[in-house]
Amino acid sequence: MTGYGRAQQILNGRDILVEIRSVNHRYYEYSSRVPRTFSYIDEKLKALLKTSISRGKVEVSVTINNIEGKDTEIAINKGAAEGYVNALRSIADELGVEDDITLSKLMKLPDIFNIQKTPDDEEQVWDDVSHVASEAINRFVEMRSVEGERLKKDITDKAEGILGMVAKVEELSPKTVENYRNRLYKKLSEVLEGKDIDDQRVITEAAVFAEKIAVDEETVRLRSHIAQLENMLAGDEAVGRKLDFIVQEMNREVNTIGSKAQDLNITKVVVDMKAEIEKIREQIQNIE
Numbered sequence: 001m002t003g004y005g006r007a008q009q010i011l012n013g014r015d016i017l018v019e020i021r022s023v024n025h026r027y028y029e030y031s032s033r034v035p036r037t038f039s040y041i042d043e044k045l046k047a048l049l050k051t052s053i054s055r056g057k058v059e060v061s062v063t064i065n066n067i068e069g070k071d072t073e074i075a076i077n078k079g080a081a082e083g084y085v086n087a088l089r090s091i092a093d094e095l096g097v098e099d100d101i102t103l104s105k106l107m108k109l110p111d112i113f114n115i116q117k118t119p120d121d122e123e124q125v126w127d128d129v130s131h132v133a134s135e136a137i138n139r140f141v142e143m144r145s146v147e148g149e150r151l152k153k154d155i156t157d158k159a160e161g162i163l164g165m166v167a168k169v170e171e172l173s174p175k176t177v178e179n180y181r182n183r184l185y186k187k188l189s190e191v192l193e194g195k196d197i198d199d200q201r202v203i204t205e206a207a208v209f210a211e212k213i214a215v216d217e218e219t220v221r222l223r224s225h226i227a228q229l230e231n232m233l234a235g236d237e238a239v240g241r242k243l244d245f246i247v248q249e250m251n252r253e254v255n256t257i258g259s260k261a262q263d264l265n266i267t268k269v270v271v272d273m274k275a276e277i278e279k280i281r282e283q284i285q286n287i288e
């Protein structure tokens with residue numbers, strides 16, 4: 001299921017931005033873009049997302065900018081500064097030139113300052129990032145929930161449509177036996193040319209045919225699968241993979257009905273059912 005969540009906060013002198021995107025995928029697949037200097041948060045971030053997202057191709061982007069200079073320490077090398085001043089004054093005295101040493105000129109000389117990067121407090125950084133990431137996850141989940149409700153309604157509507165087709169098959173199936181019986185009477189009449197027809201033989205043949213094409217068990221199971229599908233959609237649990245199985249079973253029953261069909265009208269209904277089941281199969285790839 002597609003989704004997007006974004007959150008940004010300034011915490012402890014750091015401007016932290018977390019963005020989460022996802023596209024449809026049958027399983028959970030994680031990728032990230034995290035600054036190299038903060039790579040130690042990546043595994044924790046992956047675990048955090050997994051608690052709320054179980055399906056989809058998910059990409060997380062983290063941007064961290066220090067805005068208060070807390071990541072560096074600047075120390076003045078007083079010994080070097082004094083050495084420069086003494087040397088410059090000595091040169092000025094010896095050459096008889098004006099001593100115009102200023103602080104701005106002194107600062108441009110090498111080794112006056114020692115600049116050191118302050119090590120990150122990794123625990124604090126993770127606390128801050130996880131706080132922002134949690135907010136982004138909440139927004140991401142909220143967006144996916146809206147889309148999820150739309151998908152559930154659409155799938156439920158399709159399932160109800162399939163139930164209507166099942167009822168049509170149940171209506172047509174007895175007529176198929178009746179049509180077969182009538183064709184059998186007609187064929188025997190033509191062959192026997194007016195002689196008496198053995199009604200018992202016709203009844204027996206029709207019974208064998210009826211048993212061969214009976215789809216009662218398949219339609220009962222198909223109705224049961226659809227009921228399970230609708231119950232799962234009505235719940236709040238992650239059911240995407242369970243729905244995969246249910247749809248496979250629905251397709252299996254419809255295929256069996258199709259293989260038994262001896263009536264063009266039933267065959268047409270089977271084709272329509274398979275088309276709707278395929279649409280449902282594609283849509284449930286987007287459901288957790």
